[in-house]
Amino acid sequence: MAKVTQAHIEARKGAILRAAARMFVRKGVDAATMQEIAAEADLSAGAIYRYFPSKDDLLRAVCGGAVDATREMFDRATATTSSARAALHEIGTAAWAKLSDPASREDVMLGLESTLAAVRQGDVLGDERRQVNRAIIEMLTGLIREAQASGEIDAGVDADALAATLLACHLGTGLLALQLGGEVDTDAIHEVVAHVIDRLAPAASRS
Amino acid sequence: MAKVTQAHIEARKGAILRAAARMFVRKGVDAATMQEIAAEADLSAGAIYRYFPSKDDLLRAVCGGAVDATREMFDRATATTSSARAALHEIGTAAWAKLSDPASREDVMLGLESTLAAVRQGDVLGDERRQVNRAIIEMLTGLIREAQASGEIDAGVDADALAATLLACHLGTGLLALQLGGEVDTDAIHEVVAHVIDRLAPAASRS
Amino acid sequence: MAKVTQAHIEARKGAILRAAARMFVRKGVDAATMQEIAAEADLSAGAIYRYFPSKDDLLRAVCGGAVDATREMFDRATATTSSARAALHEIGTAAWAKLSDPASREDVMLGLESTLAAVRQGDVLGDERRQVNRAIIEMLTGLIREAQASGEIDAGVDADALAATLLACHLGTGLLALQLGGEVDTDAIHEVVAHVIDRLAPAASRS
Amino acid sequence: MAKVTQAHIEARKGAILRAAARMFVRKGVDAATMQEIAAEADLSAGAIYRYFPSKDDLLRAVCGGAVDATREMFDRATATTSSARAALHEIGTAAWAKLSDPASREDVMLGLESTLAAVRQGDVLGDERRQVNRAIIEMLTGLIREAQASGEIDAGVDADALAATLLACHLGTGLLALQLGGEVDTDAIHEVVAHVIDRLAPAASRS
DNA sequence: TATGAATGAGCGTTCATTCAT
DNA sequence: AATGAATGAACGCTCATTCAT
Numbered sequence: 088m089a090k091v092t093q094a095h096i097e098a099r100k101g102a103i104l105r106a107a108a109r110m111f112v113r114k115g116v117d118a119a120t121m122q123e124i125a126a127e128a129d130l131s132a133g134a135i136y137r138y139f140p141s142k143d144d145l146l147r148a149v150c151g152g153a154v155d156a157t158r159e160m161f162d163r164a165t166a167t168t169s170s171a172r173a174a175l176h177e178i179g180t181a182a183w184a185k186l187s188d189p190a191s192r193e194d195v196m197l198g199l200e201s202t203l204a205a206v207r208q209g210d211v212l213g214d215e216r217r218q219v220n221r222a223i224i225e226m227l228t229g230l231i232r233e234a235q236a237s238g239e240i241d242a243g244v245d246a247d248a249l250a251a252t253l254l255a256c257h258l259g260t261g262l263l264a265l266q267l268g269g270e271v272d273t274d275a276i277h278e279v280v281a282h283v284i285d286r287l288a289p290a291a292s293r294s
Numbered sequence: 295m296a297k298v299t300q301a302h303i304e305a306r307k308g309a310i311l312r313a314a315a316r317m318f319v320r321k322g323v324d325a326a327t328m329q330e331i332a333a334e335a336d337l338s339a340g341a342i343y344r345y346f347p348s349k350d351d352l353l354r355a356v357c358g359g360a361v362d363a364t365r366e367m368f369d370r371a372t373a374t375t376s377s378a379r380a381a382l383h384e385i386g387t388a389a390w391a392k393l394s395d396p397a398s399r400e401d402v403m404l405g406l407e408s409t410l411a412a413v414r415q416g417d418v419l420g421d422e423r424r425q426v427n428r429a430i431i432e433m434l435t436g437l438i439r440e441a442q443a444s445g446e447i448d449a450g451v452d453a454d455a456l457a458a459t460l461l462a463c464h465l466g467t468g469l470l471a472l473q474l475g476g477e478v479d480t481d482a483i484h485e486v487v488a489h490v491i492d493r494l495a496p497a498a499s500r501s
Numbered sequence: 502m503a504k505v506t507q508a509h510i511e512a513r514k515g516a517i518l519r520a521a522a523r524m525f526v527r528k529g530v531d532a533a534t535m536q537e538i539a540a541e542a543d544l545s546a547g548a549i550y551r552y553f554p555s556k557d558d559l560l561r562a563v564c565g566g567a568v569d570a571t572r573e574m575f576d577r578a579t580a581t582t583s584s585a586r587a588a589l590h591e592i593g594t595a596a597w598a599k600l601s602d603p604a605s606r607e608d609v610m611l612g613l614e615s616t617l618a619a620v621r622q623g624d625v626l627g628d629e630r631r632q633v634n635r636a637i638i639e640m641l642t643g644l645i646r647e648a649q650a651s652g653e654i655d656a657g658v659d660a661d662a663l664a665a666t667l668l669a670c671h672l673g674t675g676l677l678a679l680q681l682g683g684e685v686d687t688d689a690i691h692e693v694v695a696h697v698i699d700r701l702a703p704a705a706s707r708s
Numbered sequence: 709m710a711k712v713t714q715a716h717i718e719a720r721k722g723a724i725l726r727a728a729a730r731m732f733v734r735k736g737v738d739a740a741t742m743q744e745i746a747a748e749a750d751l752s753a754g755a756i757y758r759y760f761p762s763k764d765d766l767l768r769a770v771c772g773g774a775v776d777a778t779r780e781m782f783d784r785a786t787a788t789t790s791s792a793r794a795a796l797h798e799i800g801t802a803a804w805a806k807l808s809d810p811a812s813r814e815d816v817m818l819g820l821e822s823t824l825a826a827v828r829q830g831d832v833l834g835d836e837r838r839q840v841n842r843a844i845i846e847m848l849t850g851l852i853r854e855a856q857a858s859g860e861i862d863a864g865v866d867a868d869a870l871a872a873t874l875l876a877c878h879l880g881t882g883l884l885a886l887q888l889g890g891e892v893d894t895d896a897i898h899e900v901v902a903h904v905i906d907r908l909a910p911a912a913s914r915s
Numbered sequence: 916t917a918t919g920a921a922t923g924a925g926c927g928t929t930c931a932t933t934c935a936t
Numbered sequence: 937a938a939t940g941a942a943t944g945a946a947c948g949c950t951c952a953t954t955c956a957t
Contacts, residue, residue, distance in 0.1 A: 095937095115410065117324040121931060131939045133933075142931065196413065199406055202473050203322060217473055244489070248482035251470060255483060256459060259466030263458060266409050266424055271431075275455035276462060282451070286493045299919085306920090328948060338922050340950070349948065506940085513941090529824060531738040535927060545943050547929070556927065613820055616887050617736065631887055658903070662896035665884060666877060669897060673880030677872060680823050680838055685845075689869035690876060696865070700907045742952060743919095752918045754954075763952065 100138050100148075103128045108149045112193040116146060116200050150201040154219045156194075160185075161226060171233035172240065175253075176281060178227075182257050183277035186264055195261035224250045241289045249287075256280055307345050309335045315356045319400040323353060323407050357408045360401055361426050367392075368433060378440035379447065382460075383488060385434075389464050390484035393471050402468035431457045448496045456494075463487055514552050516542045522563045526607040530560060530614050564615045568633050570608075574599075575640060585647035586654065589667075590695060592641075596671050597691035600678050609675035638664045655703045663701075670694055721759050721769075723749045729770045733814040737767060737821050771822040775840045777815075781806075782847060792854035793861065796874075797902060799848075803878050804898035807885055816882040845871045862910045870908075877901055 106128035110119035121142060125132045139145045164181045168174040185191040205216040227250035234240040240249075256276070263271045313335035317326035328349060332339045346352040371388045375381040392398040412423045434457035441447040447456075463483075470478045520542035524533035535556060539546045553559040578595045582588040599605040619630045641664035648654040654663075670690070677685045727749035731740040742763060746753045760766040785802045789795040806812040826838065848871035855861040861870075877897070884892045 133940065134938055196410065199410055202469060203403065203406055205473060220470060220473060221477070245482055245486065248479060248486045251478055252463060252483045252486045255466030255470050256463045257466065258469050259462030259464065262409060262465050262469070263427065263462050265413055266427060271458055272455060275452055276459045279452065279455045279459045283490050341921055343949070344920065548942055551941065610824065613824055616883060617817065617820055619887065634884065634887060659896055659900065662893060662900045665892055666897045666900045669880030669884050670873060670877050671880065672883050673876030673878065676823060676879050676883070677841065677876050680826065680841060685872055686869060689866055690873045693866065693869045693873045697904050754919065755917055
């Protein structure tokens with residue numbers, strides 16, 4: 088019995104989480120009502136409170152989920168490549184693919200939404216959110232250093248700064264895509280970024 | 295009578311605008327209450343309505359101000375340089391300088407805040423906001439084309455995509471700075487970006 | 502569950518409707534607050550919105566109820582009589598009986614209240630309200646024509662005008678009763694009206 | 709100086725009173741704001757308070773004025789006729805003429821508005837308002853008694869009730885006209901009423 | 916005397932949260 | 937475990953009234 092119940096609980100939590108993410112994105116964290124989230128999860132208004140003690144906690148959980156998804160995506164990308172630069176390109180491709188996918192527009196908005204929330208009320212979901220980007224930068228920095236060591240990228244470039252730049256580029260592309268919709272060609276931006284990485288090869292190796 | 299009143303009116307409007315910007319940023323557009331904005335402007339709640347007919351209009355005005363400021367900044371930067379690439383660098387410097395200034399953190403957040411609002415309820419301030427970034431991309435594209443024509447930038451690069459990339463980079467840097475605070479070295483990112491632009495010079499021109 | 506809920510819902514709606522009618526009359530549509538209406542219905546302020554989407558809808562519902570009641574009253578009166586003049590008298594008796602009943606003072610005030618509202622903001626409940634009196638006049642006109650055809654009323658009288666006059670008399674009596682309270686003998690007015698109808702018999706039939 | 713000032717004060721009071729009456733009628737007592745009334749009187753918002761201590765007092769004064777106007781109209785009508793029945797007809801003609809005049813629609817609405825207000829908050833303007841109709845009924849009763857004495861009206865009719873009936877008819881006609889606008893032919897109603905009064909002549913006198 | 920900016924109480928309405936069922 | 941009716945605090949906004957000028 089315990090097992091079944093436990094499974095049910097997790098299933099419900101997941102359903103609520105998905106419903107909440109959907110509504111947070113569709114209408115904004117503030118405008119999304121618990122009623123709507125409950126309806127989206129085929130539940131009644133009060134039922135959510137059996138699984139999450141408050142709307143804030145729900146937001147935290149939703150963002151935490153987004154964080155995990157991102158981390159996973161990253162791990163997968165690095166695992167399937169050998170050269171450091173190849174890994175960087177693979178990660179870039181995966182990351183920008185998400186931006187082309189209309190479905191991921193929601194993730195971008197959730198990211199912005201939670202970034203704003205994080206900046207404002209540092210306690211609710213600040214640290215968690217912060218750590219994702221910090222971790223991404225660290226990973227990218229590591230890969231860039233590897234690429235520099237193997238002569239794929241000019242050693243004169245500040246690895247940490249380049250990592251931050253790449254992440255900024257990706258976040259900014261998402262923001263633009265969000266705002267300008269189809270007007271902005273995210274793939275073209277990706278090509279520019281990929282091209283730039285190639286250009287950052289040491290002068291000697293490009294003769 | 296008229297003089298004092300007219301001056302007062304403009305002063306009040308400015309004070310309210312500043313107070314609103316401050317509160318919108320500090321607590322978010324939705325969470326910021328008219329009471330708080332009024333208090334921040336040393337006014338009573340209802341007094342704001344003598345100057346702005348609704349909270350939405352206040353938001354619009356605040357964002358409109360940000361928009362104007364951005365446009366001005368751009369115009370100034372382009373006016374004081376001769377070569378296209380120099381103009382790009384000048385603009386980059388000016389743009390990134392704003393990110394270093396803790397005071398401009400507010401502008402970034404307002405931008406995000408209004409982007410989210412624009413995406414969701416396109417009517418309130420969507421178009422205006424959208425057009426700013428569209429205009430920026432167009433201007434950058436123009437400068438890049440000039441630089442390509444004068445041999446400062448490789449003609450093989452998609453000018454429009456590069457323009458979008460640069461803007462995305464800047465927006466993303468702002469976002470990161472917002473989230474990670476002092477941990478992220480925005481000036482270092484700027485250096486990387488400037489360096490990348492240099493690297494985009496045609497191969498021939500680079501010895 | 503369903504049974505109890507459904508019954509409760511209707512009961513609540515009724516209670517709210519009655520409370521609203523009471524407060525609209527007691528303090529005026531504008532002065533009556535949702536808080537007061539809720540309190541009168543032993544509910545909290547926000548609870549009303551589960552049953553009626555706005556104060557305007559509540560007003561509409563309250564007036565619609567009054568309308569239905571009036572129509573019913575009329576139908577009943579006409580159904581139980583044979584001669585047209587008898588029907589007229591029956592209707593008069595029923596109508597004036599309502600005026601004697603202190604409880605119906607509320608209906609009169611609601612009528613005035615909604616007339617004023619209708620005249621000013623035709624949309625909210627104007628047409629509905631208007632049609633009631635229009636319908637009443639039409640019905641009365643029909644009966645008067647019948648009575649004229651059967652020689653009970655002088656054919657020289659303008660049936661439509663007489664119908665309007667009778668309705669005006671009734672409305673005005675209500676108004677007077679409202680204003681002068683017990684000082685005005687509504688039954689005496691009714692007698693006068695009934696007597697007048699008799700006097701309107703064709704000269705020939707009065708030997 | 710005192711005289712001039714006094715005259716000015718009265719002029720201002722009159723202007724404010726007229727402006728208030730106009731706005732009370734146009735938008736309803738509650739919806740009419742002091743700002744609007746002031747604007748209508750070419751005054752600033754606060755200036756009214758030099759002449760009337762509150763909006764309630766303004767309402768009282770406005771209604772008092774309407775009362776006086778009515779009384780005057782009545783006096784004039786009775787002064788110019790000899791026979792009692794002629795006076796009744798004259799009064800009827802004058803009264804109904806006001807209903808035909810679109811400008812007097814405002815008076816009707818003010819009357820209803822103030823009746824409602826009187827019924828609800830008996831102190832503010834209740835008694836004054838009440839006395840007008842009481843006085844009218846008394847006057848009519850007197851005339852009817854005279855007419856009965858001189859054989860113009862059947863002595864069997866309850867004079868007081870007939871007076872109330874006539875007043876009710878007039879009030880109700882105003883109400884109907886208000887609600888149904890041009891659809892209701894107030895003059896036709898007047899004809900009916902006049903005709904009815906004729907029919908109330910003693911049987912003997914009608915051969 | 917007149918202005919009109921400012922106040923502040925109060926309105927209709929919404930919604931996170933609770934709790935009897 | 938789940939419901940959904942109810943609460944109550946707060947929000948945006950309006951306006952009668954006050955008061956420095």
